Amino acid sequence: MINISKKTNALGEALSTLRVVWRRRKGQEIPGAILDTIDVIWPEGKPRPLLTHKKQTPGGWHMIFTLMPGVSFNEFKNKTEYFSDACRGLVDIKKVNGFVHMNISTGSMENFYPYSFNPEDYPKMDLPVPVGYDSSGKLVVFDLAESPHLLVAGVPGFGKSNFLHVLIHALLPKALVAVMDFKRLEFAYLKNHCALARTEVEALALMKALNREMERRIDLLDAAGCAKVQEFKDDMPFIVLVCDEVAEIENEEIVYYIDRIVRLARAVGISVVMATQRPSKKLKIFKDDTRDMFLARICYQMADEISSRMVLGEQCPQAAYLPEIKGRGIFKYGMTIKEVQSMCLYLKDAKKMLEGTEKAVSDFAQCCSVKRLPPR
Ligand SMILES: Nc1ncnc2c1ncn2[C@@H]1O[C@H](COP(=O)(O)OP(=O)(O)OP(=O)(O)O)[C@@H](O)[C@H]1O
Numbered sequence: 249m250i251n252i253s254k255k256t257n258a259l260g261e262a263l264s265t266l267r268v269v270w271r272r273r274k275g276q277e278i279p280g281a282i283l284d285t286i287d288v289i290w291p292e293g294k295p296r297p298l299l300t301h302k303k304q305t306p307g308g309w310h311m312i313f314t315l316m317p318g319v320s321f322n323e324f325k326n327k328t329e330y331f332s333d334a335c336r337g338l339v340d341i342k343k344v345n346g347f348v349h350m351n352i353s354t355g356s357m358e359n360f361y362p363y364s365f366n367p368e369d370y371p372k373m374d375l376p377v378p379v380g381y382d383s384s385g386k387l388v389v390f391d392l393a394e395s396p397h398l399l400v401a402g403v404p405g406f407g408k409s410n411f412l413h414v415l416i417h418a419l420l421p422k423a424l425v426a427v428m429d430f431k432r433l434e435f436a437y438l439k440n441h442c443a444l445a446r447t448e449v450e451a452l453a454l455m456k457a458l459n460r461e462m463e464r465r466i467d468l469l470d471a472a473g474c475a476k477v478q479e480f481k482d483d484m485p486f487i488v489l490v491c492d493e494v495a496e497i498e499n500e501e502i503v504y505y506i507d508r509i510v511r512l513a514r515a516v517g518i519s520v521v522m523a524t525q526r527p528s529k530k531l532k533i534f535k536d537d538t539r540d541m542f543l544a545r546i547c548y549q550m551a552d553e554i555s556s557r558m559v560l561g562e563q564c565p566q567a568a569y570l571p572e573i574k575g576r577g578i579f580k581y582g583m584t585i586k587e588v589q590s591m592c593l594y595l596k597d598a599k600k601m602l603e604g605t606e607k608a609v610s611d612f613a614q615c616c617s618v619k620r621l622p623p624r
């Protein structure tokens with residue numbers, strides 16, 4: 249009896265070793281690692297996720313799972329970190345039509361992409377913003393008008409301000425842009441193209457004008473029976489408020505106005521883009537639920553997992569483990585999460601691109617009431 253059971257055990261072990269070897273055969277290491285992880289978390293014989301499809305993609309793998317009754321989507325998604333660690337890739341899990349899709353990015357990315365973008369290539373988007381290239385070499389572009397607020401974070405020197413320059417250049421042909429920059433030098437070259445506030449006094453005046461414009465638009469849309477600016481027939485240009493270094497904003501009145509805009513201005517075509525090293529609760533801005541209004545987020549290198557989760561959500565420690573490459577970040581929008589390499593726009597090139605397209609925009613109230621800016 250004892251001998252038979254020993255032999256059965258030995259056979260079982262041999263079979264499972266064989267299965268591991270077969271699963272991890274050349275070219276199949278990634279799905280193999282995912283299946284091994286599933287075996288550990290949900291042992292055979294109990295309700296577990298079942299792999300129904302797998303396919304290699306230009307940037308990694310795409311796998312589809314069916315969840316047996318007794319395994320919830322949230323339970324599966326909560327294991328994202330285990331899957332990421334097992335396959336050393338970026339794992340994104342989402343539910344589509346009852347099936348669970350897992351996208352794994354493992355592709356090696358280029359470390360540098362010069363700025364090159366034409367908003368006209370995205371006619372279906374109101375405010376196309378190029379976030380960066382993903383691991384399959386595809387430019388990730390999202391519509392800020394849909395989002396409509398964006399949070400940019402990361403430790404110093406890894407690309408926050410560079411990304412803001414990219415964003416502003418992508419938006420200028422279509423939107424009115426207001427920039428708040430207490431560092432004072434970085435965005436000075438935009439003074440004839442954007443409404444620029446570089447001191448507390450200027451920032452307060454800008455915020456008051458923007459709040460007035462928001463109220464005016466709410467009344468106009470209300471009178472016309474429109475739920476959002478896209479339905480409004482008359483010309484009402486999108487406005488984007490860009491704030492770099494929001495940790496510097498301490499004036500209570502400015503904080504109050506920005507907070508109002510973030511909460512109320514979505515439908516009337518006003519978006520807010522904010523950059524900070526870390527959106528800690530200590531900041532005057534981002535208190536309470538304001539942070540939740542920023543549906544789109546870009547997080548460059550972060551010092552630790554806590555900071556990464558603070559920006560991207562509880563399930564996302566990845567920004568703490570990004571390679572130390574300037575412009576390498578994690579983009580999160582709704583259920584989508586992607587590693588990207590942002591385009592680089594040097595200031596001298598940015599200035600050159602704007603030459604001859606000057607438009608005096610000294611008073612934002614006046615700038616809000618003008619018709620669309622002429623095409624560049
Ligand atoms: N996408 C990129 N590709 C290549 N180089 C980049 C990229 N983004 C930034 N850099 C380089 O890194 C430098 C610092 O970037 P940037 O000023 O955007 O950092 P930051 O996050 O705003 O830092 P700080 O918090 O100190 O303001 C830039 O001057 C540029 O040389």
Ligand SMILES: [Mg+2]
Pocket residue numbers: 408409410492
């Ligand atoms: Mg900066």
